[in-house]
Amino acid sequence: MEYGFELLKKERSTGARLGRIKTPHGEFSTPVFMPVGTRGSVKGLSPADLEEIGVDIILANTYHLYLRPGHELIGSLGGLHRFMNWHGPILTDSGGFQVFSLCGLRKIDEGGVRFNSHLDGSKCVLTPESAIGIQEALGADIIMPLDECTPYPADREYALNSMNLTHRWALRCKAAKSANGQALFGIVQGGMYGDLREDSARTLVDIGFDGYAVGGLSVGEEKALMQEMAYAALRHLPEDRPRYLMGVGAPEDLVFGVEAGVDMFDCVMPTRNARNGTLFTRRGKLVIKNAQYERDPSPVEEGCSCYTCRNFSRAYLRHLFMSGEILAARLNTVHNLYYYAGLMKEMRSAIKDDRFEAFKKGFFEDRALTGRE
Amino acid sequence: MEYGFELLKKERSTGARLGRIKTPHGEFSTPVFMPVGTRGSVKGLSPADLEEIGVDIILANTYHLYLRPGHELIGSLGGLHRFMNWHGPILTDSGGFQVFSLCGLRKIDEGGVRFNSHLDGSKCVLTPESAIGIQEALGADIIMPLDECTPYPADREYALNSMNLTHRWALRCKAAKSANGQALFGIVQGGMYGDLREDSARTLVDIGFDGYAVGGLSVGEEKALMQEMAYAALRHLPEDRPRYLMGVGAPEDLVFGVEAGVDMFDCVMPTRNARNGTLFTRRGKLVIKNAQYERDPSPVEEGCSCYTCRNFSRAYLRHLFMSGEILAARLNTVHNLYYYAGLMKEMRSAIKDDRFEAFKKGFFEDRALTGRE
Numbered sequence: 001m002e003y004g005f006e007l008l009k010k011e012r013s014t015g016a017r018l019g020r021i022k023t024p025h026g027e028f029s030t031p032v033f034m035p036v037g038t039r040g041s042v043k044g045l046s047p048a049d050l051e052e053i054g055v056d057i058i059l060a061n062t063y064h065l066y067l068r069p070g071h072e073l074i075g076s077l078g079g080l081h082r083f084m085n086w087h088g089p090i091l092t093d094s095g096g097f098q099v100f101s102l103c104g105l106r107k108i109d110e111g112g113v114r115f116n117s118h119l120d121g122s123k124c125v126l127t128p129e130s131a132i133g134i135q136e137a138l139g140a141d142i143i144m145p146l147d148e149c150t151p152y153p154a155d156r157e158y159a160l161n162s163m164n165l166t167h168r169w170a171l172r173c174k175a176a177k178s179a180n181g182q183a184l185f186g187i188v189q190g191g192m193y194g195d196l197r198e199d200s201a202r203t204l205v206d207i208g209f210d211g212y213a214v215g216g217l218s219v220g221e222e223k224a225l226m227q228e229m230a231y232a233a234l235r236h237l238p239e240d241r242p243r244y245l246m247g248v249g250a251p252e253d254l255v256f257g258v259e260a261g262v263d264m265f266d267c268v269m270p271t272r273n274a275r276n277g278t279l280f281t282r283r284g285k286l287v288i289k290n291a292q293y294e295r296d297p298s299p300v301e302e303g304c305s306c307y308t309c310r311n312f313s314r315a316y317l318r319h320l321f322m323s324g325e326i327l328a329a330r331l332n333t334v335h336n337l338y339y340y341a342g343l344m345k346e347m348r349s350a351i352k353d354d355r356f357e358a359f360k361k362g363f364f365e366d367r368a369l370t371g372r373e
Numbered sequence: 374m375e376y377g378f379e380l381l382k383k384e385r386s387t388g389a390r391l392g393r394i395k396t397p398h399g400e401f402s403t404p405v406f407m408p409v410g411t412r413g414s415v416k417g418l419s420p421a422d423l424e425e426i427g428v429d430i431i432l433a434n435t436y437h438l439y440l441r442p443g444h445e446l447i448g449s450l451g452g453l454h455r456f457m458n459w460h461g462p463i464l465t466d467s468g469g470f471q472v473f474s475l476c477g478l479r480k481i482d483e484g485g486v487r488f489n490s491h492l493d494g495s496k497c498v499l500t501p502e503s504a505i506g507i508q509e510a511l512g513a514d515i516i517m518p519l520d521e522c523t524p525y526p527a528d529r530e531y532a533l534n535s536m537n538l539t540h541r542w543a544l545r546c547k548a549a550k551s552a553n554g555q556a557l558f559g560i561v562q563g564g565m566y567g568d569l570r571e572d573s574a575r576t577l578v579d580i581g582f583d584g585y586a587v588g589g590l591s592v593g594e595e596k597a598l599m600q601e602m603a604y605a606a607l608r609h610l611p612e613d614r615p616r617y618l619m620g621v622g623a624p625e626d627l628v629f630g631v632e633a634g635v636d637m638f639d640c641v642m643p644t645r646n647a648r649n650g651t652l653f654t655r656r657g658k659l660v661i662k663n664a665q666y667e668r669d670p671s672p673v674e675e676g677c678s679c680y681t682c683r684n685f686s687r688a689y690l691r692h693l694f695m696s697g698e699i700l701a702a703r704l705n706t707v708h709n710l711y712y713y714a715g716l717m718k719e720m721r722s723a724i725k726d727d728r729f730e731a732f733k734k735g736f737f738e739d740r741a742l743t744g745r746e
Contacts, residue, residue, distance in 0.1 A: 040692060044699040047684070069667070069692045077670055077688055085684045294442070297450055311420070311458045315450055319413060319442040326417040326702055 001027065003141065003183040003210060005242045012354040015234075015261035016347070021057075021242060023089040023141035024181050025081060028056035029348055030242060030263035033254065033340045034091060036271060039064045040074075040084045043271055044330040045337075047086045052307065053334060054341045057089040057141075059266045062134055063098030067117050067124070071137040079139030091266070092140035094131045094173075094187075097149050097215075097247070108148060110165070128172035135182070142183045144213065145173035150191040152219040159191030167203050174207060183210035185244060191216065192225055194232040201236035211264075212237045213244040218253070218267075227256055234261050251280060251343055255363055258347045259356065270340045274332035277321045280339040282366045286314075288332070293318045306338035307331075374400065376514065376556040376583060378615045385727040388607070388634035389720070394430075394615055396462040396514035397554050398454060401429035402721055403615060403636035406627065406713045407464060409644060412437045413447075413457045416644055417703040418710075420459045425680065426707060427714045430462040430514075432639045435507055436471030440490050440497070444510040452512030464639070465513035467504045467546075467560075470522045470588075470620070481521060483538070501545035508555070515556045517586065518546035523564040525592040532564030540576050547580060556583035558617060564589065565598055567605040574609035584637075585610045586617040591626070591640075600629055607634050624653060624716055628736055631720045632729065643713045647705035650694045653712040655739045659687075661705070666691045679711035680704075 112127030131146040186204035190196030244264035299309035320328035350359035485500030508516035559577035563569030617637035672682035693701035723732035
């Protein structure tokens with residue numbers, strides 16, 4: 001199947017959109033949330049678990065796979081899908097974000113970014129061309145261009161120069177890309193400057209990509225500012241291409257994003273929080289180590305149909321977590337990803353029925369019922 | 374269903390036996406291997422995984438569950454089966470072995486054993502009566518009496534006194550036990566003295582238990598000595614009760630044990646080795662971190678039908694292990710337990726067809742085909 005995006009409808013009273021993305025490894029509905037499988041594995045879960053949860057597409061990190069086991073190795077074994085035995089769609093990032101967040105020593109210039117591996121300190125280089133080459137070897141369905149994730153805070157001059165570099169790299173990425181069926185998205189930058197966000201969106205649309213991501217957000221700024229910047233970019237993106245809000249976010253951020261017309265999200269929050277014992281529910285977060293759950297026979301969330309809630313009590317999950325059992329990470333992750341998948345499904349259903357505002361009202365009312373955050 | 378053991382057949386030319394054990398939580402064929410679920414979880418695996426692997430019965434550790442989350446908590450939530458959502462048979466040990474192996478400070482006297490918790494150093498006491506009470510709260514199908522696992526090496530006098538203490542405790546355990554449908558086994562001790570092993574077996578048979586375990590072996594002695602001591606006990610155990618060789622062992626030990634007439638085994642080896650990256654195959658152990666597997670597209674074992682071998686390459690498993698991914702522990706554990714379950718199944722089939730010696734010959738020939746240990 002060739003890559004393609006179909007906008008099925010726009011919700012009547014909000015910016016929310018219902019769509020369908022086709023990829024060489026299957027199609028899925030949007031808005032969608034992509035769990036993060038950093039090193040070729042969504043931590044603790046097998047591909048069978050992901051299918052059971054109802055995961056449509058996963059994200060894998062180019063940076064980590066480039067360092068270990070190496071994209072050439074994965075390519076020689078038939079690509080990432082075969083390597084990890086996940087036969088649904090995969091999106092890979094460019095590796096740039098991890099270089100900026102994980103590597104202490106790094107140097108950016110026109111050519112690309114030099115950095116020391118966080119594993120062994122060895123010297124590495126990522127260029128727009130090599131970022132594409134690596135992602136072609138990995139064979140994801142959707143790939144991303146190398147960009148600079150503008151740090152926060154950054155002054156206007158830095159943000160402008162950084163954005164322009166990202167644009168020049170985007171052009172080089174598009175030029176370097178083979179006609180191999182992989183979709184290439186553009187990444188809007190521009191720091192926390194609305195006019196730069198607009199410039200960036202317009203420039204990337206002029207270059208032309210298969211979809212558009214908004215990067216450099218959820219990097220420490222206030223939520224209101226994040227939302228403002230996302231809007232500033234989104235309103236200049238074309239209707240007929242998917243929009244992807246990178247690295248976002250908490251459940252309430254997904255509700256905001258969908259309302260604003262975002263089609264794709266990714267975030268480590270559901271998986272990382274699960275490993276830390278924080279579980280998502282309709283009524284907010286539940287910290288499983290809390291003493292109140294010590295003898296609690298009820299599931300994490302009444303009415304939840306995930307494997308964890310169907311089979312285990314809070315008391316057992318608390319015991320596993322307190323004992324440091326591997327199974328704790330897994331069962332918690334199953335629940336959190338199921339919650340996220342369910343939230344997206346509910347939103348798609350609300351969009352279909354033109355009742356997104358009512359959905360949103362209910363979403364925040366449910367949370368207000370308890371004191372949980 | 375009430376507890377019961379049926380000896381279905383004895384193999385023609387060896388001591389190997391085919392049997393069937395009924396318990397309140399289902400029945401299974403023997404010889405059987407019991408994976409260890411120390412803290413109410415077979416590390417990394419869900420009950421669904423255990424079922425898919427074909428696990429018939431699991432062992433849980435009284436010591437660990439007594440300390441955390443506590444047997445009263447588990448009892449108040451409906452018992453261990455419900456707590457961990459494993460609805461097949463469970464055997465619990467008495468806790469004695471862990472006290473001797475995990476607790477630095479401990480004091481044994483006629484009454485029982487005093488020890489400091491390895492978790493927080495708090496003072497604890499285990500008596501024959503409390504070991505039974507704890508196991509009754511946990512609700513396992515088969516429970517074990519408190520015994521002293523005679524240290525190795527131990528002089529004859531120590532071994533004799535220790536054995537006699539174990540016998541007195543066994544009597545107290547039997548007296549303390551409720552008529553609640555749980556089966557209680559006796560544990561043969563006697564150190565590395567064949568005549569004491571015989572004495573112990575005879576004494577316990579006189580007291581009368583639902584089955585007989587041979588304890589205190591695989592504690593550092595040579596394999597030949599372990600086998601000699603096991604034989605010394607086994608030959609004095611009755612045909613109509615199951616025999617359980619505690620804490621054993623490696624695949625070749627299971628073959629020996631079955632040949633000698635053992636019906637039940639448990640060992641952390643398949644699960645612990647899995648987490649350390651050592652995988653069991655017909656041709657011996659495979660250490661997945663070895664560089665030779667870096668680009669190896671083949672499964673751990675050709676022809677193996679486990680979830681891991683059906684879906685993942687050695688190269689991927691090596692990558693997961695080298696990256697410290699949680700999934701490595703899980704996929705390796707699935708394979709090792711499947712290997713152990715398959716080995717037991719093959720042995721049962723060989724006994725049925727009166728070809729155990731041919732099976733054993735093939736087992737050791739397969740291993741000789743490679744240089745792997």
